[in-house]
Amino acid sequence: MNFCSHCGNTITIRIPEGDNRERHVCDQCDSVHYQNPRIIAGCIPISGKRILLCKRAIAHRLGYWTLPAGFLENGETVIQGALRECHEEARAQLETPTLFGMYDIPHINQVYIFYQGQLVDDSYAPGEESLKVELFHEHEVPWNELAFPVITQALEHFFSVQAIDDSAICTGTINRRLR
Numbered sequence: 001m002n003f004c005s006h007c008g009n010t011i012t013i014r015i016p017e018g019d020n021r022e023r024h025v026c027d028q029c030d031s032v033h034y035q036n037p038r039i040i041a042g043c044i045p046i047s048g049k050r051i052l053l054c055k056r057a058i059a060h061r062l063g064y065w066t067l068p069a070g071f072l073e074n075g076e077t078v079i080q081g082a083l084r085e086c087h088e089e090a091r092a093q094l095e096t097p098t099l100f101g102m103y104d105i106p107h108i109n110q111v112y113i114f115y116q117g118q119l120v121d122d123s124y125a126p127g128e129e130s131l132k133v134e135l136f137h138e139h140e141v142p143w144n145e146l147a148f149p150v151i152t153q154a155l156e157h158f159f160s161v162q163a164i165d166d167s168a169i170c171t172g173t174i175n176r177r178l179r
Contacts, residue, residue: 042069
């Protein structure tokens with residue numbers, strides 16, 4: 001950020017009065033421009049003992065597999081965002097989704113929140129951001145072709161926790177790229 005969105009003057013990075021962190025501050029109008037973590041909402045679509053993955057049709061990590069997920073939009077709840085992403089990327093709907101887990105990625109200022117739920121039916125298809133969508137048993141997951149470390153960690157938690165307690169809420173922190 002270089003210019004104030006309120007008055008157009010130059011921004012400096014400093015600790016504003018009454019704060020304890022560096023922020024983007026306008027020296028002309030004293031507006032503080034906060035930059036907060038981005039929330040990514042997603043789903044783990046389930047069919048029996050299989051999960052639905054999407055092969056990415058967009059950059060970053062084009063051609064790699066992921067869970068349906070994306071940035072939360074203004075005005076929507078996290079579950080609304082997760083279900084929207086599931087429909088946009090996999091043309092899939094879940095029945096009675098429940099919170100699965102939350103994963104912090106502080107070095108890129110992101111928080112992933114995943115819901116899990118059974119697919120309503122077997123009608124799923126690639127959306128605009130997916131090359132293809134496919135159901136996988138745990139041993140079939142293309143582990144070396146997953147798009148992001150957070151997806152790997154969420155799936156590892158899913159397959160290990162589901163056998164013990166399908167109501168457990170998983171959490172994790174990814175401090176660096178795992179590959």
